[in-house]
Amino acid sequence: MQEFEIKLQVPPATRAAIDAALARGGTARRERLRAVYFDTPGGDLARAGMALRVRQEGRRRVQTLKAAGTDVLTRFEHNVALRPGETIDPRRHAGTSGGQRLLQLLTDAAQPLQERYRTDIVRRTRLLRAGRQQLELALDVGQIIAHERRWPVCELEIELVDGSPQAVLDVARRWALRHGLWIDIRSKAERGARLANGEVTGDPVKAPAVRLPGGATVPQAWQSVARASLQHLLANASELAGGQAAGADGAEHLHQLRVGLRRLRAAVRFFRGWDGAPELAPLGAAAADLFARFGAARDCDVIAALLRPVWAEAGLPAASIEQTHGAPPADVLRGAKAQALWLDLLGWACRTPGDGAPFAPPAARRLKRWHRGIVAAIDGFDAMDDAQRHVLRKRIKRLRYAVDIAGSVFPRKAVRRYQEALAHAQEAFGEFNDVCMARELLRGRGDASSLYALGWLAARREALLLSCRGALAALRRTPAFWK
Known part of the structure; x- marks a missing residue:
C-alpha cells in the first residue's frame, strides 16, 4: 500500500523524444486513463492530503x-477493482490505515461525496530492469478538467516496482539531465483540487518543524533535517518552476525558497565534523550556488516595501528601485544544478540511517560555542562597522536555524524562552540590514524622494542600532537550554 515515485515535468519540445524512448522497450504499452475524483463540497479530503477516485x-x-506518506516521494495507495455498475464507496478502503482516516474524516465532515474534477490521460509505460531493481516509467499526456477550466499534463513518472528507492533517484537523474526535465511534487489530485476551486497557485510553504525521536543519533537527525528541507524547498520550487507563481505572486514563494536554502546551509555547518555525520560540504556548496543565482531581486522587493509607506506619508512619489536582472527563477529551478541538488538531498532523505553517535551531546557543544561567539560581540558592538554587523546578523540567523533543528531534544519551555530572545535579535538585525541596503541603493541620488528617504533612513539606523544592542544584551541574559 506504499507507492514510491518521482514526477518530472516534461517540456513540449522533449515530449516526442521521451515517448520514442519509452516505446523502444519490449515491455512498452499505451493506454487511455479517464478518472473522476471525489471530495466533499468543502474539499475536506484535499485539505487532509487525500484523494479518492474511480x-x-x-x-x-x-x-x-x-x-x-512519510516523505515527499512516498504515498499511501489502496486499489479496489469494481464490478460493472458499482459506484464510489469509501467503505471499500476500510481496514487500511488510509481508509480508517478517510472514514473518520467523512464522519466528522458530515457532508456527502461529489465529483470535483476529472482527468483524461494517455499513458505510455515501460518496465525498466537493472539488476535486482525494477521500475515503471510512465509518460502521461492529457489534461485535468474542472468545469470549463483545463490544466494540461505532460509529465514522466518513475515508480519503484521492486528494489531500492535509490534506483528511482538514479534513473530520474539520468532522464532529468539528459532531457531537461524538472522535479514537481504536485500531484494531479492537488492540481485538480485547485482547479475545482478556481485557483492555480498554491500558498507559499514555510519550513516545517524538525521533530527528532528520543535518543536520536547523528545520522537519524540528519535524515530528519533532509526530509524537512525537502518539504520546504520542493513545495515552493515546484510552484516557481511550473510557472504558476510568477512576478509579484511568486515573491513569497521565492522568499521561502531562499529561506530554505539558508536553513540547509546552516544545517550543513551545524553537523560538520561530528562523529557519524556524512560528508555534506558538496551539498552546502550547491545550496550556496543556487541561492546566489537568484540575484538581488528579493532585496529590492524588501527595500521597496520598507520605503513605499515613507514616501506616501510625505506625499512624495516613489523613487525607482532597480532590480538586478538575472535569469528568471523558473529557468534557474528547471536547470541541471537545481535538479542535481534536489536529487542529492532526496538521496539522504530516502536512505536508511546507519548506526551513529548520539545527537544531543555534539549539538549542545556547538550551540554553546555559537551562542558564546554572538553574545561576546556586544562588548565591541559600538566599534563595528555595518559590514561587521551584517556578519553578526548572519551568525544569529544560523544559530536560530540550529536551535530549530536541535530544540526538540531539549526541555521545551527553556527552548521556547531562548527562541523568543533569538527571534527578537534576528528581527532587530534584519531590519537594520534592510535600512543599510536601502542607504547603499539610494546613495548619490539627487531627486527629492531619494534625499528624503536617505534622511529618514539615517534616523532609523540610529534607533535600530540601540535595538540591536539591546537584543544582544537580552540574549546574553537568557538562560541556556542545552546545559
Missing part, C-alpha cells in the same frame, strides 16, 4: 485512495 483503465474500473 478510474477507467482499459476495460477495468478501479477505485483508488491515496494519502500523503
Whole structure:
C-alpha cells in the first residue's frame, strides 16, 4: 500500500523524444486513463492530503485512495477493482490505515461525496530492469478538467516496482539531465483540487518543524533535517518552476525558497565534523550556488516595501528601485544544478540511517560555542562597522536555524524562552540590514524622494542600532537550554 515515485515535468519540445524512448522497450504499452475524483463540497479530503477516485483503465474500473506518506516521494495507495455498475464507496478502503482516516474524516465532515474534477490521460509505460531493481516509467499526456477550466499534463513518472528507492533517484537523474526535465511534487489530485476551486497557485510553504525521536543519533537527525528541507524547498520550487507563481505572486514563494536554502546551509555547518555525520560540504556548496543565482531581486522587493509607506506619508512619489536582472527563477529551478541538488538531498532523505553517535551531546557543544561567539560581540558592538554587523546578523540567523533543528531534544519551555530572545535579535538585525541596503541603493541620488528617504533612513539606523544592542544584551541574559 506504499507507492514510491518521482514526477518530472516534461517540456513540449522533449515530449516526442521521451515517448520514442519509452516505446523502444519490449515491455512498452499505451493506454487511455479517464478518472473522476471525489471530495466533499468543502474539499475536506484535499485539505487532509487525500484523494479518492474511480478510474477507467482499459476495460477495468478501479477505485483508488491515496494519502500523503512519510516523505515527499512516498504515498499511501489502496486499489479496489469494481464490478460493472458499482459506484464510489469509501467503505471499500476500510481496514487500511488510509481508509480508517478517510472514514473518520467523512464522519466528522458530515457532508456527502461529489465529483470535483476529472482527468483524461494517455499513458505510455515501460518496465525498466537493472539488476535486482525494477521500475515503471510512465509518460502521461492529457489534461485535468474542472468545469470549463483545463490544466494540461505532460509529465514522466518513475515508480519503484521492486528494489531500492535509490534506483528511482538514479534513473530520474539520468532522464532529468539528459532531457531537461524538472522535479514537481504536485500531484494531479492537488492540481485538480485547485482547479475545482478556481485557483492555480498554491500558498507559499514555510519550513516545517524538525521533530527528532528520543535518543536520536547523528545520522537519524540528519535524515530528519533532509526530509524537512525537502518539504520546504520542493513545495515552493515546484510552484516557481511550473510557472504558476510568477512576478509579484511568486515573491513569497521565492522568499521561502531562499529561506530554505539558508536553513540547509546552516544545517550543513551545524553537523560538520561530528562523529557519524556524512560528508555534506558538496551539498552546502550547491545550496550556496543556487541561492546566489537568484540575484538581488528579493532585496529590492524588501527595500521597496520598507520605503513605499515613507514616501506616501510625505506625499512624495516613489523613487525607482532597480532590480538586478538575472535569469528568471523558473529557468534557474528547471536547470541541471537545481535538479542535481534536489536529487542529492532526496538521496539522504530516502536512505536508511546507519548506526551513529548520539545527537544531543555534539549539538549542545556547538550551540554553546555559537551562542558564546554572538553574545561576546556586544562588548565591541559600538566599534563595528555595518559590514561587521551584517556578519553578526548572519551568525544569529544560523544559530536560530540550529536551535530549530536541535530544540526538540531539549526541555521545551527553556527552548521556547531562548527562541523568543533569538527571534527578537534576528528581527532587530534584519531590519537594520534592510535600512543599510536601502542607504547603499539610494546613495548619490539627487531627486527629492531619494534625499528624503536617505534622511529618514539615517534616523532609523540610529534607533535600530540601540535595538540591536539591546537584543544582544537580552540574549546574553537568557538562560541556556542545552546545559
